[in-house]
Structures are given as C-alpha cells and as structure tokens.
Amino acid sequence: MRNYFRTRLLALVAALLALILTPALLFSHALLVRSSPAADSHIAATPTSLELWFSERPELKLTTLELSDSAGVPMDIGVLTAIAGDPPGVHATISGELANGKYTVVWHTAASDGHASSGRFSFVLAAPQSAEGSAARAAASAPSARIVIHSGRQANPVLTSSDVMMSTGSRWVELVALLTLVGAVIYRLFILQDAALPPAITADSADRTRRLAIGAVLLFLVATATRVVSESNLMPRESSGRMHAVIGIIRDTGWGHGWTIGLVGALLMLAGLVAGRGSYVGWAIAGLGVAAVATSEALTGHAGASIHRLPLAVAVDVAHVLGAGGWIGGLAVVMFCGMPALRAVSDDERPRAGSSLVRAYHRATVDSVTVVVATALVAAWLRLGKISELWTSAYGNMLLRKIIFVVVLLAFGLFHWRTAVKPDWDDDSKFRFQRSVAFELVIAAVVVAITALLIGMNPPAR
Secondary structure (H helix, E strand, C coil): CCCHHHHHHHHHHHHHHHHHHHCCCCCCCCCEEEEECCCEEEEEECCCCEEEECCCCHHHCCEEEEEECCCCCCCCCCCEEEECCCEEEEEEECCCCCCEEEEEEEEECCCCCCCCCEEEEEEEEEECCHHHHHHHHHHCCCCEEEEHHHHHHHCCCCCHHHHHHHHHHHHHHHHHHHHHHHHHHHHHHHHHHHHCCCHHHHHHHHHHHHHHHHHHHHHHHHHHHHHHHHHHHHHCCCCCHHHHHHHHHHHHHHHHHHHHHHHHHHHHHHHHHHHCCCCCCHHHHHHHHHHHHHHHHCCCCCCCCCCCHHHHHHHHHHHHHHHHHHHHHHHHHHHHHHCHHHHHCCCHHHHHHHHHHHHHHHHHHHHHHHHHHHHHHHHHHHCCCCCCCHHHEEEEEHHHHHHHEEEEEEEHHHHHHHHHHHHCCCCCCCHHHHHHHHHHHHHHHHHHHHEEEEHCCCCCCC
C-alpha cells in the first residue's frame, strides 16, 4: 500500500515539475493570419513596408520575403525585423518607389518546431500619379536598375519530401527511445522495488534495464542529430553550406534551443547510467535527464499549437510523454528486462515471481494511464476548436485514428488485468503474458508512428 501511494505521489510531483520547469516558449506551425498590404487588396497609397502576422512566432532566421511586380521583377526590401504582439509578425521596409500595378509577395517561414510553411498573396497598387512621376517609377522598376536584396538572403528555406520523411522517421525513433527511457527509470526506481524479487534476480533485471537505457539514449542522440541535419534545409543558405546551417539552427532558433535541452538531458542520463553504474543516485540523475529530454520533445514539437495558454500546453505535453513512457515504456522493460531475469528463478518460484512483477507494473501503470488520458483530453481541447474537427479536418482524422489504436491498447490492458494480474499464475502464464505483450507493443509502435505524423501536421485554427 505504501508503494501504491508513493507511485501516486510520483505522478503528482512529475506533473507539478512539468508545470514549473516548462518555459513559456512559442512554437508550432506558423500560418499567415493577415498582412499589410492585405491579400487581394486594391490600395491607393504607395506602401513603404511589408508586414505579415502569423499564428505562431516565426523564426527570423528561417523567414524570407520576396516582393515582385507583375512581370516577376524583384523589388528591393530591407532586412526583416520582428513584430511583437498577438499575433506576432515580421516587418520589412520597401526600399524603392513602386509603380502602379499588381505585386506578389512570396513568404517562407518556420516556427520553433522546425516545420516549414509558405505561401503567397497579391495586391494591386492604383495610386494617383503624375505623368512625370509615372515615368520615373517605371524607369526605376526596370530590371537593369535593380539590385535585389531579398532580405539579405540567397535562397528560401524549403524541405524536400525526403527531408520531411527523414524528419518524421527520426521523430518516431526519438519518441520510441524516449518512452523506453521513461519506462526504464520508472521500472528501476519503483516497479522493481515494489515487485520484491530475490536480490540476485533484482540485480540481474536492474543491470539489463541499465544496458537497455544506455542503448536508448544513444539511439535518441542519433535520431535527433539526423533530424537536425534534415531540417537544416530550413536555413537559407548564406555561404558556408550544411554545417553552417546546422550551427545556425542550434544557435539562433527556438527549435535549436529545445534540442540543446534534450542533448543536455541525454548526456545527464548517460552520466547517471554509466558513472552511477546502476546505483539509486545514478538512476535519480538519469530521471532528471529524462525530464529534460521530455521537455525537449515538447519544445521541438507543436504542443503549443496556439499562441495562447502555452505554459499549460507544454506542461500537458511533457506530462503526456511521461505517462505514456510509464505505460508503454514500462511494459517494454518488463518484457525485455524483467521476464528474462526470471529464468534464473527455480521452477517452483517462477510463477510467483512473474505474478509479483506483473502486479507491481500494473499498480504503477494505473496512474500512468490516468495521466495519459487526462492530458490527452486537455491537449485535444487546446488544439481542436470543436469536436466536429475530429472528422472534418486532416489533423482531426489522424487524431481519431490514434484514439482508436489507444482504445485497442486499453483493451489489451484490461485483458492483462483479467488474465495476468487477478488470477494466480501457473507454468504457462508467463508465455501467455509475453505473447500478448508482443502484440500490444506492436500496436503501441503504430500509435507512436501516428503521433510522429501528427506532430508534422497543422492543428485546425481555433
């Protein structure tokens, strides 16, 4: 009973830490909200600047604007500056005079989650002009008289289809590694202690868990580095190529800062797992690293799909990941580190040991599943304007698929409770449980894949 309440206290503390430690950063897909001059407008006064406002704060380093006339001739515009406020935006001065006619603005940007967005719009200038003024403006707009600045950049940020696929695949691997890491920490610090297995079995299972966690950390680092490289194409190429773009992403963007937090967390985990060599203090340090990595995933995703309620949105995302890790990651650790260690138990004691381990996992998972469901409801409220968007929007349709698969996972949990938790174990119980868990982990991998796809999609505008 004491361990049960300790697990509940852990879940509460984790949620409070997520709320306290999560910075109120702005991130997610940046979609054009309005502009000046407005799209498809007819204006009588010559504009002196371009101003664009977005649904999320655009990263200046990942933003370009182009202004061209009806013949496609580029117009001079100055360096972009940020516009603070709600909604946030960018400003660029139009350097020269504009002749009457139709103009097109092409924009490319990305928010701190690393996802690019782009678009174009046109406006028509019909300002009263004298004959002399018209001739001067026409001469000024001739191609031979233009020195194109393009906001000081040489190319627009763009991701190819292969970049998008690599980024989504890397995100899936990151999430799998992170869930495994969360599960490993909860298993080692709480589930394994609660199971009260023989000391030799506990030590063997703990060492297996440590080695699995080290592999998951290394996998996370490789996947994240791959995503950084693939999304470096969002950086306009200024001079030094790919490496310069990667450094610019890390140094100058909110996405890069979030990735840095994840890197520090991963290194902290390695320090706890390797230097601590499985000690309680080492696993506690690894737990701090896991919290940092989970925060990194939130900061480089679109938990804050709206510019409002950002601390809540990010905290919910962190708590959701921690809960899912305790549920799915913990199950994977039981499967790959707990059950194999039971082979050294005598035939007479193996059923009791297996039942004790599964029951300890189940007690911890009740709280994890509660956190997952509660945070999922809050996240859906934050990202969907109304329930009907579940079936009327692309994002909602994908989310609905995820919900269906999660219900299947919950059905597996009910099945395990009735077949492996409540009844006493016999000689075949372990085999039946492992077979069922294998199917459950496959479904969980599908859920994580859908989550990776959702991160790359735009939530409906509220």
